[in-house]
Amino acid sequence: MSIWTRITGRNAQPVEDAKDFTLADPQALALFGIPASLSGVSVGEATAMAQSTAGACLRLISNTLGSLPVHTFKKDADGERERATDHPADKLLGGFTCPWQASSEFVQLMTFAALVDGRAYAKVTRVRGEVREILMLPRGAVRREVDEATLEPHYFVRLKSGGETRFTYQDIIELSPFGGRSPLRDAGNAVGLAVVLEQHGSSLFKNAARPGGVLKMKARLNDLGAARLRESWESAFRSGDNGRVAVLEDGTEWQALALTSTDAQYLELRQMQVSEIARSFGVPEVLISSLARGTWRNIEELSRVFLQTCILPWVNAWEAALERAVLTPAERAAGLFIEMSTAGLERGDTAARFASYSVARTAGIMTANEVRRLENLPAHPEGDSLANPNTTPGPAGATTRESEHE
Incomplete structure (x- = not known):
């Protein structure tokens, strides 16, 4: 049994049909249990x-x-x-x-x-x-x-x-x-x-x-004429020299190619894959x-x-x-x-966070030290009380809102 059979569980390919590839090739991912996706691309970490x-x-x-x-x-x-x-x-x-x-x-x-x-x-x-x-x-x-x-x-x-x-x-x-x-x-x-x-x-x-378009002409060109016309056109515009004058002979016309519906939806397809x-x-x-x-x-x-x-x-x-x-x-x-x-x-933004702390302190849900702990601040000696911070003790031990004294 060959080493290929021990790794993949399949018989080795005939020598004339075998194709060499390195471990960096996507084909090598199948050796490690990473099958190709439906698109034919083997998706691994890299x-x-x-x-x-x-x-x-x-x-x-x-x-x-x-x-x-x-x-x-x-x-x-x-x-x-x-x-x-x-x-x-x-x-x-x-x-x-x-x-x-x-x-x-x-x-x-x-x-x-x-x-x-x-x-x-x-x-x-x-x-x-x-x-x-x-x-x-x-x-x-x-x-x-x-x-x-x-x-x-x-x-x-x-x-x-x-x-x-x-x-x-x-x-x-x-x-x-x-x-x-x-x-x-x-x-x-x-x-x-x-x-x-x-x-x-x-x-x-x-x-x-x-x-970007095609060259149209009424007469039929032989192979030599077509090659000469193509070479002449590409020598002028293949390098991206925009704005140059095109010289067309024997009734040749330039017709620009418009994008197909598939080309127009290319960006939509890419956005769909993001989703x-x-x-x-x-x-x-x-x-x-x-x-x-x-x-x-x-x-x-x-x-x-x-x-x-x-x-x-x-x-x-x-x-x-x-x-x-x-x-x-x-x-x-x-x-x-x-x-x-x-x-x-x-944690939300500062205003929303401190507003929620205020509600929790007023309702007696959190102490000051619990709030300070969430803000990575050291504990305060008087911060373990659940009393409403908006009230002050009255003369007989009752609590009266500070607003009533104002």
Whole structure:
């Protein structure tokens, strides 16, 4: 059995029909399980990043997740929570997951890998039971299997020296928000068609590939005459020398070519593919610089939709994946949990934000210190009261509105 058969499961092509290609060619993607889309384009990471819309969606989602702060908290019996700054996981997730990689970069790269491959993996290193490092594993180096008896997942990491090392689910962070499905591959047909449209546009405008018109004449030219006329015309205008005088002989007429309906709809087709790809990733078009349907009123609303429908599922997947591998069952039972905060994405403009704070303070929903915490300000010694800040105590201990004293 040849190596081609072991890789692809098919017999090798006859020598006379075989065609050589390098690993950089799109044809090579099929060797790694990346089939061609309906347009004939094999959509992988390099193809997607080179396509403007798909690349923008991949960058937006991974960069947004990478910008969110991740911390470890502990909840007591009364439901109050406090930051577990003494826990090793909080120091790693809030700073550097390993000496050479910041936690923000770790989250960004893991999210990007899950978008492209469907799953992303990291190894949790412990010393005497304490988490010391979180190392992102190379893409394609992990094989996942499920135990038939217990249904527990096991992970086999391929070693550079050969062979594999087996790990349990307590040692591996697995990020797979869609059950292992790759959002990029699911959007492969939309991305492939967008690539074909870009290639068509490039070919259309390359060296003025489409003629601007035709030369018509009543008499029939022989091959020599047609070649001479074509050479004469192209020598004058092929280089783009506009405004020169055309000398036409023997009753030859110039007729300009108008754009067909297909040519006129080319931009519409490209805009449609922007919508298709953005829809596949759950990204509003206005957030990837497609402002055709954006207004001042709906951009803020679409940003909230992006947070609720696209980012929050990723946040939930991240929190579950981290808690499963970084925290022990005993720690989770004791009230420890990990939170990826989206407060920064939920903040509106300054006026709207402080107006909502004022309503919450007046209604006794939030304390001053809770508001200050959201604004990244230090706590105030007298900021833990839920009393209405617009009232002052009366002589008998009652409260009277300040406005009544004025």
